[in-house]
Amino acid sequence: MQRRVQSWMHRTPYQKRYRFIPLRQISPNLQHAVIAAEDARFYQHHGFDWHEIRLAAAEDMEGGRTRGGSTITQQLIKNLFFGTGRSFLRKGAEATLVPVAELVLGKQRILELYLNVVEWGPGIYGAESACRYYDKTSPKNIGRQQAARLAAILPAPRKRRPERMNSYSAVILRRMQQMNW
16 A cells, blocks of 8 residues: 555556465475575564664664664564554554564464565565566476575565675575575
8 A cells, every 4th residue: 555655646657466375385495585585583583583683783873774683573564564664653563563473373374474465576565476577487486596586685675676686695595505495
């Protein structure tokens, strides 16, 4: 809805691509690439990665914020309920919902929902739409390289394109290898 309003205000065309699919229809390559890129300790924490939060805060205090400290669960809650704006009020509300999501949904369902609602480009939502749009394939058949390139655009999906993500996708592939994926 936020993107539709933005396109209306800027008088630009908007076409939404979205189709929900079960996690079993999303290649482990894409699941692993997204975890390696967005939340390497996804299976170890309970919604908040305090180590990453401390690193992000330290960088922010030094005036060079280059990373976010949000987990996949936090990003899911933000995407489902709050949009892309930043505020302390949103972070507070998000902080109350994250533990509930972790408790009620569990890791696999959180990952499934995240992969289905995350924005992968202008009007492109979910793994199904992203794989079809960028690679002309189903998410079940996405290869390691393609998956790493798709995961590499997630921090800035409206600005980045998979074909330009050579160095960051290489980092993601190294992380996946270190995680034995």
